[in-house]
Amino acid sequence: MSKMRVVQVPHPDGPFELVEREIPEPDSGWVRIKVQACGICHSDSITKQGAFPDIQYPRVPGHEVVGIIDAVGPGVAGWAAGQRVGVGWNGDYCGYCVDCRRGNFFACQVAGKVTGVSYDGGYAEYMVAPVRALALVPEELSAVEAGPLMCAGLTTFNALRNSGARPGDVVAVLGVGGLGHLGVQFAAKMGFKTVAVARGSDKEPLARQLGAWHYIDSQTQDASAELQKMGGASVILATVTSGDAMSALQGGLAVRGTMILLGAAESMEVSPLLLLMGSRSVKGWYSGTSIDSQDTLAFSVMSGVRSMNEVFPLERAAEAYERMMSGKARFRVVLTTGN
Numbered sequence: 281m282s283k284m285r286v287v288q289v290p291h292p293d294g295p296f297e298l299v300e301r302e303i304p305e306p307d308s309g310w311v312r313i314k315v316q317a318c319g320i321c322h323s324d325s326i327t328k329q330g331a332f333p334d335i336q337y338p339r340v341p342g343h344e345v346v347g348i349i350d351a352v353g354p355g356v357a358g359w360a361a362g363q364r365v366g367v368g369w370n371g372d373y374c375g376y377c378v379d380c381r382r383g384n385f386f387a388c389q390v391a392g393k394v395t396g397v398s399y400d401g402g403y404a405e406y407m408v409a410p411v412r413a414l415a416l417v418p419e420e421l422s423a424v425e426a427g428p429l430m431c432a433g434l435t436t437f438n439a440l441r442n443s444g445a446r447p448g449d450v451v452a453v454l455g456v457g458g459l460g461h462l463g464v465q466f467a468a469k470m471g472f473k474t475v476a477v478a479r480g481s482d483k484e485p486l487a488r489q490l491g492a493w494h495y496i497d498s499q500t501q502d503a504s505a506e507l508q509k510m511g512g513a514s515v516i517l518a519t520v521t522s523g524d525a526m527s528a529l530q531g532g533l534a535v536r537g538t539m540i541l542l543g544a545a546e547s548m549e550v551s552p553l554l555l556l557m558g559s560r561s562v563k564g565w566y567s568g569t570s571i572d573s574q575d576t577l578a579f580s581v582m583s584g585v586r587s588m589n590e591v592f593p594l595e596r597a598a599e600a601y602e603r604m605m606s607g608k609a610r611f612r613v614v615l616t617t618g619n
């Protein structure tokens with residue numbers, strides 16, 4: 281039996297360990313993927329820290345996976361060895377529960393799984409995944425390019441395309457980091473009047489280069505007032521993890537405007553009066569399922585949207601993870617296996 285290298289977390293809050301394991305065989309309905317690249321996402325901290333109940337350790341994190349199918353389990357239709365695929369956050373669903381039957385596969389209560397949390401993910405040379413989690417990766421994208429689009433890209437793209445904003449509407453993206461630098465690009469390419477909002481002036485040139493029509497420095501300007509001068513934002517895509525920053529920007533919403541929360545802040549304050557007087561709303565957005573990932577990749581090829589990445593080899597996963605968690609990475613961090 282041949283071996284593979286994986287980077288595992290031995291227990292909650294444990295260190296990353298580079299270990300050898302047997303290469304797994306795919307079960308019925310699953311495939312084996314020879315992993316080429318895996319992005320590091322802030323949500324990998326759930327596995328690292330044990331933030332979800334019932335995580336079984338040791339666990340291999342990673343849900344921005346790109347690789348080649350190299351073995352197919354029994355009963356698999358529609359997928360074959362040699363296809364290039366990606367696996368994102370949504371790791372599986374049952375297809376028959378009430379939520380699945382209503383098309384809300386992401387909310388499956390029966391077999392809902394998260395890649396790299398419920399089963400081993402992509403910090404590895406090989407992984408196995410159910411076919412329901414697979415997205416086709418177009419050949420125009422390198423594995424490193426496609427990786428971060430599987431979660432950070434998907435989340436921003438899918439939230440924006442389902443936001444109800446129309447071409448020409450003011451859409452503000454709060455934060456120009458790992459999520460925000462993709463959100464600005466997608467919003468601009470979708471034809472929204474894209475306004476980037478961030479602290480300080482240093483991110484303005486980059487935001488404009490990414491396609492922002494306007495930039496607001498929230499340290500020196502009243503960002504809500506600035507948005508109102510433009511008629512208010514139909515959508516504010518909140519990509520930061522600061523509840524205070526989210527709260528401070530709700531006054532920038534247009535009548536019927538929506539703030540979509542993507543950053544997992546602990547809490548935020550909302551003004552019920554502000555919401556009800558203008559039929560405004562604050563909502564969250566679940567990233568998406570595998571077909572949404574596939575749409576994200578296709579749109580990115582078509583429009584030229586790309587993540588800006590720092591690349592590390594698999595064996596330096598611990599250092600790469602710290603780099604991401606420090607907030608200093610510009611802007612996503614991706615592991616490569618050499619495959």
Ligand SMILES: [Zn+2]
Pocket residue numbers: 321322323324343369431432
């Ligand atoms: Zn993620």
Ligand SMILES: [Zn+2]
Pocket residue numbers: 373374375376377378379380381387388389390391392
């Ligand atoms: Zn279900």
